[in-house]
């Protein structure tokens with residue numbers, strides 16, 4: 001997919017990986033609709049932030065779990081820029097809790113909330129965006145209409161103690177990738193998930209040194225956490241490379257969590 005002049009929906013665009021994707025796509029000449037439960041991130045100028053928009057960026061505040069508000073943001077984006085050609089799902093939450101701990105038995109509500117935001121929220125954003133992408137014109141040479149990019153996690157494959165809810169939500173995103181790619185093939189839509197290792201975003205910066213230290217230690221090479229720009233570069237590659245489809249791509253410096 002050629003990125004310039006196409007319209008891409010980015011969920012979680014106010015922070016971290018989503019913000020890096022929105023910035024990169026704007027630089028590459030796309031129109032970007034950011035969707036986040038938070039106001040626009042500090043990466044917009046104060047003036048643009050107050051308006052919730054810049055030249056080719058519009059920010060829609062919505063909870064990914066809410067059907068009507070996601071539909072509204074997608075509809076407003078289409079009014080502004082025309083049909084979408086891509087969606088990058090980055091909205092998500094981290095949660096750690098043992099099933100049985102000194103504090104008692106884990107709450108089902110916390111588990112449900114993680115599944116709700118990370119899995120059902122991702123599907124909710126994808127379905128409204130995909131409906132719009134499917135209305136677009138197929139592009140030469142393959143008849144491609146657009147691309148869906150979802151964010152899984154290496155926790156989908158090597159989840160740690162206390163990560164049952166998070167690993168289940170990200171494992172389910174990984175598992176949705178192939179059936180979704182198969183379903184959307186006749187519409188000319190590719191589907192790829194990225195499973196990041198540890199990236200320096202507000203989500204991971206909030207983690208304690210006790211969590212961060214061993215993760216850094218276990219990272220093979222390069223011995224550092226990922227830069228959100230490196231995630232955005234991977235998203236660019238997925239959007240541009242027509243042979244990437246139906247896969248979950250690890251982006252982790254060979255980190256295998258213990």
Ligand SMILES: NC(=O)c1ccc[n+]([C@@H]2O[C@H](COP(=O)([O-])OP(=O)(O)OC[C@H]3O[C@@H](n4cnc5c(N)ncnc54)[C@H](O)[C@@H]3O)[C@@H](O)[C@H]2O)c1
Nearest residue numbers: 012014015016017036037063064091092153198199201203
């Ligand atoms: N940072 C990492 O190391 C890492 C590793 C693996 C996977 N991930 C995944 O990458 C994605 C982005 O994470 P990040 O590190 O940029 O985190 P982040 O906290 O910096 O950004 C997440 C964004 O999602 C938004 N969001 C959360 N819940 C939402 C909801 N219900 N509705 C709308 N917006 C919501 C937040 O407001 C925030 O702007 C998440 O899905 C996360 O699980 C991150």
